Amino acid sequence: MSEAAASTVDVLVVGGGSAALCAAIAARRSGVSVRMVEWAPAAMRGGNTRHARNFRLMHDRSAWYVPGTYSEDAFFRDLLRVTQGATDERLARALIRGSATIAQWLGDNGVRLQDPAAGAMPYSQRTAFFLGGGKAMINALYMTAAKLGVTISYDSEVVELAFGDARVCEADIAHGGGIERVLAKTMVVCSGGYQANFDWLRESFGAAADGFMIRGTPYVTGSVLRLLLDAGVRPVGDSSRCHMVAVDARGPKFDGGIVTRITAIPHGIVVDRDGRRFHDEGEDARKTHFARWGARIADCPGQIAYLIMDAKGLNRALPTALPPIRADTVAALATALGLDQAALETTIRDFNAAIATDDVPLTARCTSGLTPPKSRGAVALVDPPFAAYPMRPGVTFMHFGVAVDEQMRVLRNDGKPASNVFAAGMIMAANVLGDGYLAGLGVALSTVFGRLAGEEAARLAGR
Numbered sequence: 001m002s003e004a005a006a007s008t009v010d011v012l013v014v015g016g017g018s019a020a021l022c023a024a025i026a027a028r029r030s031g032v033s034v035r036m037v038e039w040a041p042a043a044m045r046g047g048n049t050r051h052a053r054n055f056r057l058m059h060d061r062s063a064w065y066v067p068g069t070y071s072e073d074a075f076f077r078d079l080l081r082v083t084q085g086a087t088d089e090r091l092a093r094a095l096i097r098g099s100a101t102i103a104q105w106l107g108d109n110g111v112r113l114q115d116p117a118a119g120a121m122p123y124s125q126r127t128a129f130f131l132g133g134g135k136a137m138i139n140a141l142y143m144t145a146a147k148l149g150v151t152i153s154y155d156s157e158v159v160e161l162a163f164g165d166a167r168v169c170e171a172d173i174a175h176g177g178g179i180e181r182v183l184a185k186t187m188v189v190c191s192g193g194y195q196a197n198f199d200w201l202r203e204s205f206g207a208a209a210d211g212f213m214i215r216g217t218p219y220v221t222g223s224v225l226r227l228l229l230d231a232g233v234r235p236v237g238d239s240s241r242c243h244m245v246a247v248d249a250r251g252p253k254f255d256g257g258i259v260t261r262i263t264a265i266p267h268g269i270v271v272d273r274d275g276r277r278f279h280d281e282g283e284d285a286r287k288t289h290f291a292r293w294g295a296r297i298a299d300c301p302g303q304i305a306y307l308i309m310d311a312k313g314l315n316r317a318l319p320t321a322l323p324p325i326r327a328d329t330v331a332a333l334a335t336a337l338g339l340d341q342a343a344l345e346t347t348i349r350d351f352n353a354a355i356a357t358d359d360v361p362l363t364a365r366c367t368s369g370l371t372p373p374k375s376r377g378a379v380a381l382v383d384p385p386f387a388a389y390p391m392r393p394g395v396t397f398m399h400f401g402v403a404v405d406e407q408m409r410v411l412r413n414d415g416k417p418a419s420n421v422f423a424a425g426m427i428m429a430a431n432v433l434g435d436g437y438l439a440g441l442g443v444a445l446s447t448v449f450g451r452l453a454g455e456e457a458a459r460l461a462g463r
């Protein structure tokens with residue numbers, strides 16, 4: 001490591017999202033000194049939790065913030081289903097059990113939840129919603145951390161790490177044009193995945209990566225993840241897998257959040273840049289269908305696709321952040337989208353001709369003799385104005401990170417835990433989320449494991 005002025009602390013927490021905040025607060029409440037370093041400036045602090053709305057929690061009775069019950073086994077079954085078994089059961093159960101007390105813990109640390117009966121949130125027996133969203137949650141935790149005496153540095157990027165069994169942890173932090181060295185008894189790494197690093201994405205996805213959009217913070221570049229892997233920490237998951245959803249291609253490259261999701265796909269047809277349909281738009285009509293379309297669009301030429309609707313489909317669609325592109329004719333719509341007019345007209349003519357009858361309920365209406373079919377909600381596109389959304393894959397997080405044990409210590413390539421380096425949040429999410437996603441799992445994971453890692457790191461530092 002380079003020469004630098006050194007400061008010391010008991011626990012160093014790397015990152016500024018919900019995992020880092022929970023780790024810092026838990027460690028500080030255990031009585032040790034804590035320094036938290038967030039690469040983002042104060043106005044952008046909080047990582048992707050700024051965009052989150054809810055978190056998943058086990059509960060054996062209803063509470064004012066979540067109705068009904070959600071048992072440990074039901075939670076675990078849901079996790080097994082979405083991951084198709086790509087989960088470490090011991091860690092998964094630790095997460096689920098930890099989620100049973102996390103709402104109370106967050107409340108004790110200033111976070112406010114929403115009463116489902118009083119707000120406009122969707123009914124959910126499995127998740128609780130933050131009052132004011134993830135940004136309010138983050139702000140509350142920052143305020144608590146500061147009040148407790150956690151030293152918080154913004155605009156501070158960890159650029160070098162050194163650690164080992166018989167030594168303190170060392171981190172070089174780039175800040176204000178200089179480098180500060182911090183020596184810490186223990187370290188908790190909560191710096192997220194690497195989805196904002198296009199060079200790394202290109203290694204995993206090839207040139208297609210340039211067509212991706214990143215739904216969250218540009219500061220999650222995986223620089224610390226790379227330092228850990230280079231230092232001999234064991235990787236977990238698959239670096240070529242990520243969670244991606246269909247987002248509006250006109251949104252920002254980074255940080256579009258949840259409002260750029262395209263949620264109206266069952267109400268129209270989807271064509272590629274050659275004006276051709278390529279998948280059954282009725283296959284999945286659930287609210288979360290857009291999550292299946294991210295990977296499909298990533299496989300399209302140019303990583304772009306277009307949702308096309310007529311006036312009927314548009315009337316059924318929810319409002320969007322950016323208005324759809326409209327035109328009175330299919331030809332004019334094709335021109336506005338830069339598509340071949342004849343190709344789009346042919347696709348729509350063939351689609352309309354394949355709808356057998358309008359005489360059945362909308363959900364049962366399907367095409368016949370068309371490849372690919374539309375198996376549900378097939379309605380002829382005939383009523384102007386015609387409308388379209390250009391769509392790209394929007395990456396939420398990677399199914400790749402570092403392996404940890406049940407105390408959140410990172411595991412080395414030889415399978416042994418590092419004695420004083422812990423990890424929490426999305427950087428280790430692939431231990432329990434090797435594939436797929438469950439609503440509210442990201443924040444459950446970052447808060448439960450952040451808290452646990454902070455407690456463990458403090459226990460060791462205080463010895």
Ligand SMILES: Cc1cc2nc3c(=O)[nH]c(=O)nc-3n(C[C@H](O)[C@H](O)[C@H](O)COP(=O)(O)OP(=O)(O)OC[C@H]3O[C@@H](n4cnc5c(N)ncnc54)[C@H](O)[C@@H]3O)c2cc1C
Binds near residue numbers: 046048219
């Ligand atoms: C649009 C969107 C909506 C979402 N909605 C939900 C939801 O409703 N519910 C849910 O459960 N989950 C949701 N998620 C997922 C959830 O936001 C994440 O799981 C959660 O924020 C992870 O928190 P984290 O602290 O582990 O990491 P991140 O949020 O990835 O934060 C990493 C932090 O590390 C910092 N950092 C990175 N590199 C360095 C470095 N070298 N030095 C110092 N700091 C560094 C970053 O600035 C950042 O603050 C959503 C994600 C997105 C993108």
